[in-house]
Each structure stands twice: as C-alpha cells, then as structure tokens.
Amino acid sequence: MSWGKRLSVGLLAGAVGVTAWLWLTMLSPWFYERPDELPTIEQRTHQVFVYGTLRYWPVRWIVMGDSGSPEPARLEGFERHGLDLSPSDHSHVDGLLLTVSPRALERLDRYERLGIRYERIEQTLADGTTAWVYVRLPEVSLMDSAPAYGIALLPYEALPVTAQRLVALPTN
Structure with a gap:
C-alpha cells in the first residue's frame, strides 16, 4: 500500500x-445520569456565561447543536484557574454570553456533568445581565462521600476472614 x-x-x-x-x-x-436532586430546567430561553472550551464554536455546535448567538461578556469577582473558577474580589473572567433553549441547556448540563463535576449558579455579569455560570464542585474523597451514596464503611475487624486476607493490613 x-x-x-x-x-x-x-x-x-x-x-x-x-x-x-x-x-x-x-x-x-x-x-451521565442527571442527579435526581437537581431541579428541572425551566422551559424558557436561558443566558449562559462560558469561559473555557465552550468559547470555541466547533465545541458549541457539537455539544448544543447551535452556536448560542455568542456575545463578549465579563464576569466580575472571579478568577480562572484552567477550567475552574474561584471567587476573587479584584479579578474578572472574560468569556462569552450564550442565549440557549431549554434543550441546549440540558445538553450543556450533560457536557459539564452537572451535579457531578460542576454546579450551575446564577451570577450577574459586568453589564448587569444575569446568566448561568458553571463552577467546579469541590473535590470530595470517596471516604467523605461513601455514606451519602449508601456505601457502608466497616472496620477491618468486622470484615469476614476471607475479606481480611484480601485487605492485608501492614503489621508492626
């Protein structure tokens, strides 16, 4: 060949x-399965501020199936760390303001893994527009989240002998 x-x-x-x-x-x-505790999406047009990968039109078209009619926007009181935002009184983040349908917002929630990786909060932008902003959820260790997911944490001594052999603890 x-x-x-x-x-x-x-x-x-x-x-x-x-x-x-x-x-x-x-x-x-x-x-991805939308967590049950998240509220349903209101059937209206939504404004979303994007600052990371969604600033690029090919990504928006793949994720939403639409461009979102982007306009330049600024979010005051936050600073960007890679794809994460954190509050910061004297900083701002430049991005785009998108106008999206409920279906597109649902697809954005899926892309951002709403409730698992990001939360969607309402913020006022520099021009006074209110928009949804995706902010990274704090990292939670498995041990911190285990009871919330119904995982029983047992002391080593409570494990059956066969399980104790699988979880060999160091001896002093």
Whole structure:
C-alpha cells in the first residue's frame, strides 16, 4: 500500500475515533445520569456565561447543536484557574454570553456533568445581565462521600476472614 493510501486510512481512522469519543462523552445516553436532586430546567430561553472550551464554536455546535448567538461578556469577582473558577474580589473572567433553549441547556448540563463535576449558579455579569455560570464542585474523597451514596464503611475487624486476607493490613 502506498504512503498516500496509508495516510488516508490513518486520517480516516483518527476521524472516526475522535467522532466516536465526542459522541460517547457529549451526546450518548451512557456515562451521565442527571442527579435526581437537581431541579428541572425551566422551559424558557436561558443566558449562559462560558469561559473555557465552550468559547470555541466547533465545541458549541457539537455539544448544543447551535452556536448560542455568542456575545463578549465579563464576569466580575472571579478568577480562572484552567477550567475552574474561584471567587476573587479584584479579578474578572472574560468569556462569552450564550442565549440557549431549554434543550441546549440540558445538553450543556450533560457536557459539564452537572451535579457531578460542576454546579450551575446564577451570577450577574459586568453589564448587569444575569446568566448561568458553571463552577467546579469541590473535590470530595470517596471516604467523605461513601455514606451519602449508601456505601457502608466497616472496620477491618468486622470484615469476614476471607475479606481480611484480601485487605492485608501492614503489621508492626
């Protein structure tokens, strides 16, 4: 096979792989289930402030199926750390203000893993517009969250002998 055919096959395989990954992570019915405690999305137009990957139109089209009619916007009182925001009195974050449908907001919630990775809070932007902003949830260790998910934590001595052998504790 010539180098041209190999390159074409390689590019095609790469494109299929990327497409499959994007579909699985952003659109598929697997890998995300909206937590029951989250309120339902109001059936109205929503304003959303974005500051990370959603600033790029290809990502917005893949995630929402729409551009969101982006406009430049500024969020005062926060600073950006990678894809996270943290409160900071004398800072601001520049981004975009999107106007989205309830369906697009649902797709954004899925993309941001609302209730698992991010929470959506209402904030007032520099121009006075109120918009949803996705803010990273604090990291929680498994031990902190275990009781909340119904996981029983047992002391080592309460485990059956066979389980104790699997969890070999260091001896002094």
